[in-house]
Amino acid sequence: MLGKRWRLIDTGSRDGATNMAVDEALLDGFDPEASSPVLRLYGWSPPALSLGRFQDAAEALDLAHCRACGVPVVRRITGGGVIYHADELTYAVVCAPSHIPGGTSVKESFRNLNRFLLDFYRDLGLRAAYAADAAVGSPRLGVRTSYCFAGRECFDILANGRKIGGNAQRRTRHAVFQHGSIPLEDSVSAGVAFLREKPPARYLSGVTLRSLGVDLPEAELKERLAAAFAAALDATLFPSCLTSLEKERAGFLAGRRVPTIGPM
Numbered sequence: 603m604l605g606k607r608w609r610l611i612d613t614g615s616r617d618g619a620t621n622m623a624v625d626e627a628l629l630d631g632f633d634p635e636a637s638s639p640v641l642r643l644y645g646w647s648p649p650a651l652s653l654g655r656f657q658d659a660a661e662a663l664d665l666a667h668c669r670a671c672g673v674p675v676v677r678r679i680t681g682g683g684v685i686y687h688a689d690e691l692t693y694a695v696v697c698a699p700s701h702i703p704g705g706t707s708v709k710e711s712f713r714n715l716n717r718f719l720l721d722f723y724r725d726l727g728l729r730a731a732y733a734a735d736a737a738v739g740s741p742r743l744g745v746r747t748s749y750c751f752a753g754r755e756c757f758d759i760l761a762n763g764r765k766i767g768g769n770a771q772r773r774t775r776h777a778v779f780q781h782g783s784i785p786l787e788d789s790v791s792a793g794v795a796f797l798r799e800k801p802p803a804r805y806l807s808g809v810t811l812r813s814l815g816v817d818l819p820e821a822e823l824k825e826r827l828a829a830a831f832a833a834a835l836d837a838t839l840f841p842s843c844l845t846s847l848e849k850e851r852a853g854f855l856a857g858r859r860v861p862t863i864g865p866m
Contacts, residue, residue, distance in 0.1 A: 642695075
C-alpha cells in the first residue's frame with residue numbers, strides 16, 4: 603500500500619489538552635480499510651508538560667510548582683517520559699502497518715518510519731543518524747529517565763552527534779500511531795525545573811535546530827518536513843482538515859487529557 607494518498611492536517615498551535623485529544627481522536631477514528639492515513643503537524647500554545655501514558659504525575663512532577671507557574675500538564679497516548687513542549691514543531695502519524703516499509707515488525711517499522719526525519723535533518727545540512735548507528739558501544743544507549751530528552755534509545759535521532767527531539771509509537775490491533783517533536787529553541791532547562799528528580803547534567807545534552815544554526819521560518823520547516831515524509835514513504839500528501847466527527851471526538855476527549863494528582 604505504499605504510494606497511498608495521505609491526509610496532511612496542519613492544526614496550528616493549540617493548547618496541550620486539545621493537541622493530545624486530536625491525536626487520540628485521529629487514532630480512534632482510523633479504519634485501515636476505509637480511512638486515508640494521516641500526517642498531522644502542530645505546535646503548542648501555551649507551553650505545556652506532557653506525561654507518558656503510564657507515568658505517575660505526582661511522582662514525576664512537582665505539581666505545586668506547575669500550578670504556581672500556570673503550566674498545564676497533560677497525558678499522551680504513548681509511553682516515555684515527561685516532555686516540556688514550547689518552541690517546537692510536532693508531528694503525528696496515523697496509518698496501517700502496511701503503509702510503512704517493513705511495517706510487520708515494531709522495531710523495523712519504527713526505524714523505517716523515522717527515516718523521513720533523518721532525511722529532513724540532512725536536507726537542513728545536518729549530520730543525522732540513529733543513535734544505534736552513531737553511538738555503538740555507548741554506555742548511555744538504552745538509558746531511560748523520567749525526562750524524555752535525557753534518555754537515549756536505539757532509534758533516537760542524533761544531529762551532529764547529539765540527540766534532537768524525541769519520538770514515540772503506539773500500536774493498536776489495526777493501526778500505527780506515532781508522534782514526535784522537533785525542537786526549535788532550547789527549553790530543556792525550563793522543563794527540568796518542574797521535575798521532582800533532576801537528571802544528571804551530562805544527560806541533558808540535546809540540541810535544537812536553532813542551536814545548530816538552522817533558523818528558517820516555521821512555514822518552510824513544515825514544507826520541508828512534509829516533502830521529506832512524502833519522499834521517504836512514496837506518499838502523496840493532500841491538504842485536509844479535521845472532520846466534524848474528529849472534532850466532536852477531540853472535544854469530548856480534551857477534558858480527559860489533564861491528569862489528576864497521582865496515577866490515572
